[in-house]
Amino acid sequence: MNPVFSRRVPEGDNIERAVCERCGFVDYDNPKIVVGAVVTCGPRVLLCRRAIAPRKGLWTLPAGYMEHGETPEEGARRETYEEATADIVIEGLLAVYTIRRLGQVQLIYRARMEAGAFAPGPESEAVGLFAEDEIPWDAIAFPTVHWALAHARQPGGPFVNPPGGDESGPDAPPYTVTGA
Amino acid sequence: MNPVFSRRVPEGDNIERAVCERCGFVDYDNPKIVVGAVVTCGPRVLLCRRAIAPRKGLWTLPAGYMEHGETPEEGARRETYEEATADIVIEGLLAVYTIRRLGQVQLIYRARMEAGAFAPGPESEAVGLFAEDEIPWDAIAFPTVHWALAHARQPGGPFVNPPGGDESGPDAPPYTVTGA
Ligand SMILES: [Zn+2]
Ligand SMILES: [Zn+2]
Numbered sequence: 001m002n003p004v005f006s007r008r009v010p011e012g013d014n015i016e017r018a019v020c021e022r023c024g025f026v027d028y029d030n031p032k033i034v035v036g037a038v039v040t041c042g043p044r045v046l047l048c049r050r051a052i053a054p055r056k057g058l059w060t061l062p063a064g065y066m067e068h069g070e071t072p073e074e075g076a077r078r079e080t081y082e083e084a085t086a087d088i089v090i091e092g093l094l095a096v097y098t099i100r101r102l103g104q105v106q107l108i109y110r111a112r113m114e115a116g117a118f119a120p121g122p123e124s125e126a127v128g129l130f131a132e133d134e135i136p137w138d139a140i141a142f143p144t145v146h147w148a149l150a151h152a153r154q155p156g157g158p159f160v161n162p163p164g165g166d167e168s169g170p171d172a173p174p175y176t177v178t179g180a
Numbered sequence: 181m182n183p184v185f186s187r188r189v190p191e192g193d194n195i196e197r198a199v200c201e202r203c204g205f206v207d208y209d210n211p212k213i214v215v216g217a218v219v220t221c222g223p224r225v226l227l228c229r230r231a232i233a234p235r236k237g238l239w240t241l242p243a244g245y246m247e248h249g250e251t252p253e254e255g256a257r258r259e260t261y262e263e264a265t266a267d268i269v270i271e272g273l274l275a276v277y278t279i280r281r282l283g284q285v286q287l288i289y290r291a292r293m294e295a296g297a298f299a300p301g302p303e304s305e306a307v308g309l310f311a312e313d314e315i316p317w318d319a320i321a322f323p324t325v326h327w328a329l330a331h332a333r334q335p336g337g338p339f340v341n342p343p344g345g346d347e348s349g350p351d352a353p354p355y356t357v358t359g360a
Contacts, residue, residue: 004203033285065210066210
């Protein structure tokens with residue numbers, strides 16, 4: 001059994017929403033928050049090779065959906081532990097990226113690992129620490145990973161999408177960041 | 181007709197979720213994003229007196245739920261226009277507050293009004309510009325408004341909840357920020 005959604009304006013609202021014809025549930029389709037981190041260990045940065053679709057086999061930052069009951073910083077730490085078995089210290093907010101097409105806001109933090117200990121979690125095939133010239137630039141999973149790695153080399157922030165980095169057009173690649 | 185939710189772990193997940201018994205819909209209950217602004221016009225700050233529950237008659241910042249398809253900055257501008265009929269220029273991210281109990285992340289921006297033009301929108305009884313010593317401190321709608329007004333007087337940011345400002349306990353006041 002599944003919900004059957006059709007789009008209409010619920011009573012008292014002024015925007016068309018997905019309403020379930022079976023039970024009347026209104027899906028407000030609010031943007032979801034993805035939390036993640038650019039984690040450094042000395043001069044190296046932590047990347048995870050995806051064990052799951054989409055973009056299986058490509059490299060990404062530890063990131064996933066923020067859960068109810070946690071702060072964004074706690075969520076970024078949790079995701080890094082889940083995907084890379086690494087304990088991190090959050091240093092500050094690096095970037096707020098908007099993926100309009102997916103209704104996502106990504107809060108990406110600067111963080112550091114004090115121990116060099118890490119291991120792939122269930123959603124990662126491999127985890128590694130990479131110096132700038134070792135990063136697998138041709139095998140990065142998502143444009144936002146490129147953005148965050150570039151922003152992390154600059155002081156300051158929080159940064160937003162780079163110019164042209166608005167993926168709401170029809171040619172936009174799939175930016176899905178998984179992780180429940 | 182309404183959904184009938186019970187809590188269980190959906191297949192393939194590892195966290196208990198609200199699942200509708202009528203149609204199988206899974207409510208992932210992700211945190212929602214509230215966007216708002218501390219808007220200054222010279223030395224004064226823009227506040228709105230709420231025309232609706234909760235906290236009707238008390239003063240708040242322009243803020244409300246971010247919608248799908250907009251950036252947080254666009255959402256803060258939209259909410260300010262809806263609640264105060266004011267055009268603003270976003271200057272930067274002032275704060276990221278987490279209201280755990282409600283599963284809310286509030287992205288509050290620094291902004292300025294260039295024209296002094298404003299008028300109450302449908303959710304406001306009144307709108308005003310207040311110098312520091314004119315702010316109705318005893319009639320502020322939500323603790324986050326106090327936090328944001330205090331943080332806005334300091335340089336830098338983005339700020340997070342002040343020490344002790346974690347309202348997840350049972351004595352927490354209702355922090356609801358409305359606005360669809
Ligand atoms: Zn339904
Ligand atoms: Zn249902």
